Amino acid sequence: MKIPAMKALAAAGLIALANLAPAAAGTNMRAAAKLTEAECSACHMAFPAPFLPARSWKTIMNTLDNHFGEDASLDEASRAQIEAYLTANAADTGGNRQWMLRGVGENEYILRITEMPWWVREHSHEVSQRAWARAGSKSNCLACHRSAGRGGYDDD
C-alpha cells in the first residue's frame, strides 16, 4: 500500500474516532455532530472536522454571512453548537492530524480545504484532467472518493 493510501486509511479511522473527542463544556457532541452533518450537507458534503485546524473552523463559523460567496447564516444556537463540534475535532485538537498541519504556519488561517498543503500534496500528481472535469468542483470529494461521506478516502 502506498504511503498516502495508508495515511488516508488512518485518516478514515481518526474521523470515526473524532466523535469520541472530549466535548466542549455544555455541548452534546453526538447531537452537535448530527447537526453539523445536516446543516453543512444542505449545500455541500459535510467536510470532516480534522481537515482544517480549529482556528480555520472558528473563522468560518463566524463569517457565515459571506460563506465563499453565499449567505449561509444560521440561528445562533445552531451556529455555536456546530462551531463547538468542529473546533473540538479539528486537525490540531481532537482530530489530532499532525500530517495535515505540515506546511501550515501557526498564524495562517486557511479557509479552503483545497488550499491546505496536505490536500494539494495528495491531489497534485495522480488526478487526471478528465477526473477533475468529471468532478466539476474540487469540493466534490464524492466524485472520486465514493465513501467520502462515511469518512473513507482510501480509494485513490
Next chain:
Amino acid sequence: MKGNFRKLALVGALAALAGWPAAAGDTSARQLIAQFAAQAHTQPSVARGKALFMGRHTGGKPETPSCTTCHTQNLRATGHTRAGKAIEPMALSANPSRFTDSAKVAKWFRRNCKSVLGRECTAGEKADILAWLSSL
C-alpha cells in the same frame, strides 16, 4: 407521581418525534402566501414573483446574481448548489413537499435573499415568489 412522569415522557417523545416546536408539515404554500400578503397589505402577484425570481440583480453577492444561479430557469427540474449538490425542484407541482416547513422557508428566504439581493426580502416579495412557484 409515576403516572405524571410517564405522561411527561410520552409528551416528550411525541414532541421529539414531531420535531417540536417547528415541525415539517406545519404549514403550506397557500397558508404562507396568505400570511405574507396580510403582513405586507398587498395582493400576491405571480408576475412580480416571476420577475424577481428570474431577474438578475446587482445588490447581492457577485457569485449569485439571480435565484436561477442555483435553481436554474426550469423550476420543475433539479437545480444545483454552487458546490454541485442537487436542489430538489422549487415548483410546487413538481415537489409537493415544498413550503410545508415554516422554519425551513424562513431560513432559506433569509439566506438566499441576502445572497442574491443583498438584503432580506419583504413580506410582499415572499408572497409574490411563493405565488409564482405555486402557479407553475
